[in-house]
Amino acid sequence: MLSYQHAYHAGGPADVHKHVILARMLTVMLRSPRPISYLETHAGRGLYDLASAETAKTREAHEGIAIANLEREPLGEVLANVQDTFGNTAYPGSPAIAALMLRDQDDMHLMELHPAEHRALSNNLPGANLQRRDGYEGLCATSVPRTHQTLILIDPSYEVKSEYVHVAGKVPQILDTHPNATILIWYPILRAARHEAMVDQLSDLAPLRHEISFDLKDGKGMTGSGMLVLNPPKGFDPGPKRLP
Known part of the structure; x- marks a missing residue:
């Protein structure tokens, strides 16, 4: 939805859950010398300010x-790098997490249909391969080398x-x-x-x-966050079913 x-x-908490698993997955895939192609259906703007009016409104x-303890998580190192560069209230979206973890031989293909989010993503990740189009159409239209590992993140708003x-x-x-892609579905x-x-x-x-459970907005919002994993690589462990 373009309103989201x-x-x-x-x-x-849902963001942290998703990003912890994404960073864990990338860590395992990076152990292989084979290049990685990372694709995402709903990329967002890539970088967020936790002091913004939007995040202050929902809290x-x-x-x-x-309240998360990321000391032993790959996401913790990414977050520290982002905050060193952009300040203590900066928070990386999944495109920024991937961009910071991937190597020179790896590539990214990001789809974002929302015009304002796409503009912000272009500014936050200059030089990235961005497509302003339906994410599913973009995935099916994007070819990657067969020699690459492929990681796909699907995370629509579900509004x-x-x-x-x-x-x-x-x-x-x-x-x-x-056909051989590892797919994360949040x-x-x-x-x-539903x-x-x-x-x-x-x-x-x-x-x-x-899946993890939490009490958000006194039970009036999400009660938890889930991730389905297709074709996980050997050695992947999503971690305990709770926030770190």
């Missing part, structure tokens, strides 16, 4: 990054109720283009439990399901 802006949720970061089923329907198409856990239909539909493709 991730800045309201930056650094929240989700106070329940996430403010539209049908997005869960939409994601499940798109995954086989994406695998047609990237989803929010709400009381309505994510269960998506999880059930993808259960054969993504047997690895990692």
